[in-house]
Amino acid sequence: MAVENIFAEILGRVRRAVEALGVAGALPVGLDLSRITVEPPRDAAHGDMATNAAMVLAKDAGRKPRELADAIAEELRADDLIDGVEIAGPGFINLTLKPAAWLDALRTAVRSGTRYGASDVGHDIPVNVEYVSANPTGPLHVGHGRGAVFGDALANLLAFAGFKVTREYYINDAGAQVDVLARSAYLRYREALGQDIGAIPEGLYPGDYLKPVGELIAKTFGETLKNSPELEGLAVVRTIALENMMIAIRNDLAALGISQDRFFYERTLIFQEELGANSIDRVARTIDWLRERGFVYQGRLPPPKGAPIEDWEDREQTLFRSTQFGDDVDRPLMKSDGSYTYFASDIAYHADKIGRGFRTLIDVWGADHGGYIKRMRAAVRALSDAKVELDVKLIQLVKLLRAGEPVKMSKRAGDFVTLREVVDEVGRDAVRFMMLYRKNDAPLDFDLAKVIEQSRDNPVFYVQYGHARGQSVFRNAREVFRDLPRDIAELADEAELGRLSDPAELSLMRRIAMYPRVVEAAAQAHEPHRIAFYLYDLASEFHALWTLGNAAPHLRFIIQDDRQMTAARLVLVKGVVTVLASGLALLGVKAPDEMR
RNA sequence: GCGCUCGUAGCUCAGCUGGAUAGAGCACCAGACUUCGAAUCUGGGGGUCGGGAGUUCGAAUCUCUCCGAGCGCGCCA
Known part of the structure; x- marks a missing residue:
């Protein structure tokens, strides 16, 4: 049996247990099972997994949670992957899996290689990720770099989760x-x-x-x-x-390892050079389309309160009825000189994306554009009859530091430090990882001295070192056992994984088994930073197991006179290395075989 | 004045779309190197999750309301 995602598998089994109860007449049929979750409990003493099924269903089922939990637990006890079932607290059902389940997860990870964690939850749904989109008036600065890395990693993640991803850059060349x-x-x-x-x-x-x-x-x-x-x-x-x-x-x-699929020029919305002067103005066409549906009208706006505008002119103008789609005020589409606003061409641009068949649009913007989100979402709703979802990810500012001190601005480039200067100084990997080791909407202090430090305090190094350490185990193992296969993954079948019974080893296996679930959740939440944090935790657990071998030689990965034990341990290490490599690839960070 | 994003340990931040006794790193204190590179690891102290109210079996997470920070607020893009 090959289970790709052990959590999804168990969730499925819990649902079937509930359905079985329904069929047996012990429960109403047609309960909403979508709120049932299966997750690792915070406290490992509660078992391997916990489900909230009884608590979530109790009300609709008209039963007490504990009572319902008893019934579900009874069903689950018969499951071949489940070793123990306990009911705790207000109605949690705690599951302990048979060790074989974890060994199986490890085998799957090792066999799948860097594809481990990939899934089809995206169902090939076309997603457009637009990022950077900096005005082409000068070099990129560090803030652009953060948006670029975020967008790129998010696109990787979505593709890995089975979405059909297009990476796009919008060029404002008409303003x-x-x-x-x-x-x-x-x-x-x-x-x-x-x-x-x-x-x-x-x-x-x-x-x-x-x-x-x-x-x-x-x-x-x-x-x-x-x-x-x-x-x-x-x-x-x-x-x-x-x-x-x-x-x-x-x-x-x-230089950051980023290349996009499509560069969309704003001017192509207005001018079709190849068609000559009589080409169709797609901005006007889009506005007309909206006007036909009653979403555009001539009207007046009240002046904004607070900051008074000196030359405010109360006049009738062309407005988009964005309030009908969740915005606070209607938004102007034309300037006083009769030309279109930026918003108008942005509407046309998003109409183009919708027309290309994307079901989900993701825009990565700088935090200073936050006030723009509502109107853009409103526009996308109007354009797509609310069928297309626009998710705008705001990227907070990056504060550059060197050993805790703010970095002075470079005069040569104008008034900012260029992205290129930073990449050249600390390297692609450090820039990428650090920019992803934070939620997109949290400000980021980027310390040029810290990110090249070789210590636990520097997560880039720490995770990469974990991968290198794993590879070094393989190198050392080959010195002892000359006949090891070139790819350790080939040991997965023969190795007696059942001998991996130390709590630290089992814990590491659980962590590895969690990876597909983390990928899926991160993709659905559009939050690549979750991968970075997961990798840090995985590396940490691996480093800890490694060090256990100092005081307890029997826990070392390589046991000189026990090839079988060594093989089992190598498969475990291979699992770690595989997941680290897979996750780092998603982040666009190199997984080195040795640190230098 | 309104909107957006936030407020979690002394500092920097996680917290798995509502789960059990809120977790890491740094800093501080105490330990582990004749090793599989200690570039690491183990343990300890440290929290009214900004304040208050609400929703429910259950809230750091959802709602409301205050307080505070950053960003934005018809023709700039």
Whole structure:
């Protein structure tokens, strides 16, 4: 028998037990079983698993929880995986599994390799994860990096859980900021031609990173753009500057091991270059679509209270009826000059995503965009008849420290520390793991000195070291037993896992068995940090077992005169190594064979 | 004024979508290296889960209300 997820398996058995009682007439039929959970109890003394079935069903069944628990327990006692059943507290049913169940879970883990924990709970549902989406006006900073790592890990996680994932980047190339970029690059172009441009004027981007762009333009066009009409020249400059910014951004992302499937240009919503001037404005089309359904109207908004707006003009404008979909006020779609607001093109963009068949949309945003969530969710509801769900994950700020002291801003890059500087200094693994070792909505202190420290205080190191230690056991074991297979996983069948009976060993097996459940929960909650914390706990338990061997030689992994015992232990270590490798892969962090 | 995200040990944070006596790391105290790399491990003290009320078998978790922090608040993106 191969059970992939032991918790899901037992949950299924508990449900069947309840159904059996229903059939037998001991319970009403058709009870809602969805609230039943099976989870490891906090206190191991309560057994391997606990279910709340009796407490959850008591009311609907019209029975007392303890009484109902007795009935369910009686059914479960006959189960071939279950060794003991006890009822405790207000009606918990505590289950102790037969050791074979855990041995089986370990075998499954080892045999499945890095696919262990993968599942099909996503049912191939198409999910779009949009992340980074930084304005292409300069290098990425550390905050962007956190969103990038989060989005990437979440996408990995969802794919692992059986969702069909598209990783996407939305490029705001239609707004005023890109025009500022173009003017800034044009200045650098004149500089490259040898003109004295003086100080960069207020409002333009001062960063040195535009110098190479200016030089590139000068090299490509010579002096021809210098005297061309401004609009025409700027259009050319803008395209080149934009493309070069995007190349730089993609390089920064690549340094973190991130590549996205699709780069969506905002301008393609409005201009279809290949179709010529008569192309359809998809923003207008989307707004019309909403207007036909009564979600868009002409009206007035009250001025916001609190911060008074000096030039407030009470005027009639085009509004989206977002209050009908859970927002606090209706939102404007057009500026006073008649052009569309950013929100309007965002609606069109999300309409495009919906049109591409995604059932779940996940947007990863910086925390300063929090005030935008309600209207965007409202828009997605309106566009999809509430069939598509938008989950917005807000990424909190990153505070850069070095040994506890705030890091000074880099002058070279403008006014921020670039992502690339940080990755170059501490490495991809440290950046990725630390950024995932925190909930997305909690602020993050990122200490450049701490993350390269080799100690328990540095979770990146601690987890990677766990993997390396496991590999080192295999290396040492081969010195003793020359005939070990190249892949320790091949020992899974022959090894007498029943000899692994120390509480620490069994506990480690339980931890390994928990992994598929953690993956599933993390994927459904859109919370990759759970993987990072789980890995830390797993590594911790492994380190502890390792050290037990110091004082108790019979617990060492390698027993010189007992090949069978060694084989069993190696399979256990292989289980640990397998899960660490699998989890680290989800986080996009390397699982090293040795630390250096 | 309104909205969003938060408030858990001295510090930094978890807490498995409502479960049992709230957990780690750091710091502090006391221990374990003729080892399978001690780059680690073991034990200890330390909490009115911001305050209060409610929902129910059961609340750090859900609701309400105060207090406090950060972010945001028609044409910026």
